[in-house]
Amino acid sequence: MTIEQAIAQIKAVLSYNVMTVSDQLVTLGDILFIPLLIGIGLLLSKWLIRLISKRLRNKKTDPNVIHLVERILFVIAITVIIISILDFINVPIAAFAFLSGAVAIGFGFGAQNIINNFISGWILMWERPIRIGDFLEVEETKGLVEEINTRSTRIKRVDGVHLLIPNSKLLENTVVNWTLVDPFVRCSVTVGVAYGSPARKVAELIMQATTEQTEVLKEPKPVVTFDDFGDNALMFQVTFWISSQAESGLRISKSNVRFRLEELFEESDIVVAYPQRDIHIDGSLKLIKSEVQAD
Incomplete structure (x- = not known):
């Protein structure tokens, strides 16, 4: 068999009619060529999206805007690939109008939660009530937003564990966003000193211990209050304000203030109070001496 004959046989096999869609013949070669087109289209799409993202990062664009642009470009690329494949095999898009409508209805009933999370993901990326890098408190979970996907949002919890939270849950439930407008967070430290301590002096030392911390903001100014006779x-x-992107910043700032307070109180002979109780006994006490007799 010559090379020309082999090529002719291959062409004959590839030209075999597999199906007919709207009077258009779909050959075996068309079907085999589809995966190649999909692979080339995806590779070109990823390369283009990566190139645009790199340029946006070089311009110091907001990561949330970059993430949204990447998602939009990916959807556009998939749409272009599908239309190009249909055009290549000479199948009109109108031929799938009725079929796609029936599939969409069935898929909608069977995957309501998935569609709900998908739409919620686009709302989150477009409106940006939650952004990459925000510190969230969802129910009893606290963590940093690492990635917002079309179905779920990935959060790194304060203990290092990664959580995937459905996007619909972030829109339908109450979510505390610590850094939505700004990273400023208010902290407070409470301390009790023994009765007889000079109250004014104690207030001055507390203010000194607070203002000496570099992370404490000058405005709004720290406020010291004499809360109660306990x-x-x-x-x-x-009460003071700090700039922090996570809950750990609050704990560290409070700890620093307490360490400094302990030093200042010791220098000024001010005693941190501890629980005390006065016991009054009515009547008299009688001591009973027990004797243990040896066998």
Whole structure:
């Protein structure tokens, strides 16, 4: 068999009519060529999206805007690939109008949650009530947003565990976004000192311990209040603001203030109060001495 004969046989096999769609013949060669077109289209799409994303990052564009642009370009690329494949095999799009409508109805009833999360994901990326890098509190979970996908949002919890939260849950439930408008967070530290301590001096030391911390903002200014005459102590509280992207910043700032307070109180001989109780006994006490007899 010559090369010309082999090529002729291959062409004959590839020209075999597999189906007819709207009076258009779909050959075996067309069907085999579809995966190649899909592969080339996806590779070109990923390369183009990566190139555009790189240029946007070089211009220091908001990561949330870059993420939204990537999703939109990906959807456009998939649409172009599908239309190109149909055009290549000479199948008009109108031929799938009725079939696609029936499939869409059946798919809609069977995948309501998936569609709900998909639409919610686009709303999150478009309106941006939640952005990449935000610190969220969802029910009893706190964490940093790492990625917003079309179906779910990935959050890194404060203990390092990654969570996938459905997008619909973020829109339908109450979500606390600590950094929606700005990263400023208010903190407070409460301390009780023993009765007899100079209250004004205690307030001055608390203010000094707070303002010495570099992470404490100058505006709004820290405020020290004499809260109450407690059961065992004079209660004071200082309120201050810091700039923090996570809950760990609050704990560290409070700890720094407490460390400094302990040093200042020790220098000024001010005692941090501890629980005390006075016990009054009516009547008299009688001591009973027990004797243990050896066998």
